Amino acid sequence: MIRAEGLTKDYGLRRALDNLSFEATKGEIVGFLGPNGAGKTTTMRILTGFMPPTSGKATVAGYDVIEQSLEVRKRVGYLPESVPVYPEMSVFDYLKFMADLRRVPKAEDRVDAVLELVHLEDRSDGYIANLSKGMRQRLGIAQALLHEPEVLILDEPTIGLDPAQIIEVRNLIRDLGRERTVLLSTHILSEAQQVCNRVLIINKGRIVVEDTPERLQARLMGAQRVIVQLGGDSDGAEQVIAAAPGVTRVSSSPNGGLEFETQAGVEARPEVARLLVNAGYDLHELRPLGLSLEEIFLQLTRDEPAPPEMDETGDFEEISEVA
Amino acid sequence: MRNIWIIANREYNLYFASPVAYMVMFVIYLVLGIFFYLNIDYAILAQYAPGVQIVLAPLATLLLLAIPALTTRLLAEEQRLGTIELLLTAPIRDWELIIGKWLGAFLLVLTILVFTLIYPLVLNNLVDPGLDQGLVISGYLGLVLLSAAFVAVGVFISSLFSNQIAAFATTMGALIFLWWVVGPIAQVLGETSAVGQFFSFIDLSDQLFSNFLSGMVELKDVVFSLSLTTLALFGATMVLDVRRWR
Numbered sequence: 001m002i003r004a005e006g007l008t009k010d011y012g013l014r015r016a017l018d019n020l021s022f023e024a025t026k027g028e029i030v031g032f033l034g035p036n037g038a039g040k041t042t043t044m045r046i047l048t049g050f051m052p053p054t055s056g057k058a059t060v061a062g063y064d065v066i067e068q069s070l071e072v073r074k075r076v077g078y079l080p081e082s083v084p085v086y087p088e089m090s091v092f093d094y095l096k097f098m099a100d101l102r103r104v105p106k107a108e109d110r111v112d113a114v115l116e117l118v119h120l121e122d123r124s125d126g127y128i129a130n131l132s133k134g135m136r137q138r139l140g141i142a143q144a145l146l147h148e149p150e151v152l153i154l155d156e157p158t159i160g161l162d163p164a165q166i167i168e169v170r171n172l173i174r175d176l177g178r179e180r181t182v183l184l185s186t187h188i189l190s191e192a193q194q195v196c197n198r199v200l201i202i203n204k205g206r207i208v209v210e211d212t213p214e215r216l217q218a219r220l221m222g223a224q225r226v227i228v229q230l231g232g233d234s235d236g237a238e239q240v241i242a243a244a245p246g247v248t249r250v251s252s253s254p255n256g257g258l259e260f261e262t263q264a265g266v267e268a269r270p271e272v273a274r275l276l277v278n279a280g281y282d283l284h285e286l287r288p289l290g291l292s293l294e295e296i297f298l299q300l301t302r303d304e305p306a307p308p309e310m311d312e313t314g315d316f317e318e319i320s321e322v323a
Numbered sequence: 324m325r326n327i328w329i330i331a332n333r334e335y336n337l338y339f340a341s342p343v344a345y346m347v348m349f350v351i352y353l354v355l356g357i358f359f360y361l362n363i364d365y366a367i368l369a370q371y372a373p374g375v376q377i378v379l380a381p382l383a384t385l386l387l388l389a390i391p392a393l394t395t396r397l398l399a400e401e402q403r404l405g406t407i408e409l410l411l412t413a414p415i416r417d418w419e420l421i422i423g424k425w426l427g428a429f430l431l432v433l434t435i436l437v438f439t440l441i442y443p444l445v446l447n448n449l450v451d452p453g454l455d456q457g458l459v460i461s462g463y464l465g466l467v468l469l470s471a472a473f474v475a476v477g478v479f480i481s482s483l484f485s486n487q488i489a490a491f492a493t494t495m496g497a498l499i500f501l502w503w504v505v506g507p508i509a510q511v512l513g514e515t516s517a518v519g520q521f522f523s524f525i526d527l528s529d530q531l532f533s534n535f536l537s538g539m540v541e542l543k544d545v546v547f548s549l550s551l552t553t554l555a556l557f558g559a560t561m562v563l564d565v566r567r568w569r
Contacts, residue, residue, distance in 0.1 A: 011569075045408075048412040049411075049412055050408055050411050050412050050567065051567045051568065052567065052568060070414050070415075070416070071414075073412055073413060073414040074414040076412070078409075078412050080405065080408045080409065080412075082404075082405035082408065083405075084404060084405045084406035084407075084408055084409040085404075085406070086337075086404070086406060087404075088337065088340055088341060089337070089340070097329070097333050098409070098413070100329045101326065101329055101330075101410075101413045101414070101415060102413065102414060103414075143409070
């Protein structure tokens with residue numbers, strides 16, 4: 001449904017996207033994860049036909065985003081990052097306008113239906129100016145759903161929502177993702193973990209890692225960290241643990257107790273347990289510490305210099321050059 | 324066509340959802356009424372029968388001043404709010420968007436013009452043997468063509484800005500230049516210089532509109548005002564296109 005091949009986008013001297021390729025199929029929810037300015041919004045703007053790439057090619061729902069832009073736009077529901085709504089219009093009029101532009105049959109009924117979906121039905125006659133940020137965000141999502149698009153592209157869909165609404169929107173996205181292709185961007189890692197079937201970590205315009213959230217976590221868990229809690233005296237336990245095959249490093253844990261790391265793929269826990277018990281220590285706990293997606297993310301993106309600042313609107317104009 | 328109409332319809336209705344349309348209409352009708360009264364008063368004193376130009380001449384100036392207030396929002400506001408991203412990813416073509424925006428504002432100007440028809444009707448009863456109908460028709464035709472061009476210039480300039488005040492000031496400056504400045508420049512340069520002839524040709528008030536006011540509907544004037552409209556709308560479409568590619 002979405003296929004990007006070698007997308008590159010330059011803003012003047014700054015390269016926002018660098019030869020980015022990925023694919024997303026029907027029934028898949030793909031998460032774009034990355035720090036601000038990584039190129040998430042730029043990619044989405046290219047896929048929605050808002051702007052063309054400098055080079056590369058992309059097809060959405062089988063249509064080329066440059067050559068058949070109108071066909072693509074008919075089939076894509078898009079929530080831009082800036083949540084574009086007209087404050088001086090009423091909620092209903094706004095959605096009716098968008099539905100008309102998209103030639104939605106029985107527009108009024110459909111507007112009522114999407115309002116119910118995002119729980120804004122009681123605000124139908126109110127002016128958008130009087131809506132809270134979270135409500136505007138939901139209205140933006142409603143707008144993207146009007147024409148029941150095959151492909152949904154949501155730029156930071158849960159930003160500005162309160163925790164209950166976040167859960168609701170995530171559930172909504174999961175539902176929608178069953179019969180559609182959903183591409184969403186986020187910088188909240190737990191969100192990607194909960195909602196997406198596949199995560200693309202993107203940094204400085206390149207895809208750093210692409211995998212399922214579970215496998216991603218497992219991949220960097222290869223080198224395991226284990227916490228050891230001992231009852232009573234623990235003098236000399238470090239040497240005992242270090243003697244076990246596969247243990248690479250022993251240190252005292254910041255949470256009390258000891259901590260050791262193993263070589264990738266080696267399960268050292270049974271041997272460590274045996275050695276400790278044989279040496280007469282009281283073993284209370286032996287607990288593996290998985291690296292959280294947060295840690296993986298930081299590991300993957302930290303060794304590179306911080307990306308240049310981008311303002312909130314995603315407007316790149318101010319950035320004149322990057323050395 | 325339907326896309327154009329959807330955009331135009333929203334713009335037209337939006338004018339009445341804010342004080343803009345009411346304020347502009349109020350000021351235009353108030354000032355026009357005062358001028359009308361004074362002109363009639365003066366005509367009675369000076370013992371002559373006034374023509375329709377006592378309505379149309381001040382009306383043209385009022386429109387020139389009012390149109391920037393009506394057009395400045397059209398695209399500048401979309402660019403400030405970010406809603407332009409929504410429109411440019413909706414399945415409509417850039418030129419449909421531009422023409423829709425233009426049409427919405429143009430229809431409002433036409434609405435304003437329709438209500439001013441009451442003055443020629445009143446005047447028709449005041450003067451003997453009534454007004455020259457031809458002059459009324461050609462005068463209004465001139466106003467409609469002028470408004471179309473003014474609104475198009477406003478749309479073009481609005482597309483260049485995301486700041487409404489900048490768009491307003493620039494539109495006002497451009498219209499004032501075309502209306503009041505071009506003529507004197509042409510006179511100073513004289514008929515013999517090519518530049519002078521060019522300025523004389525694009526002089527909207529002394530050439531184009533005074534021709535219509537005096538009942539002369541010349542093809543070159545019609546073509547010129549329609550060309551200016553088309554050129555400005557084409558320019559606005561190009562601006563949108565360039566923004567996509569930058």
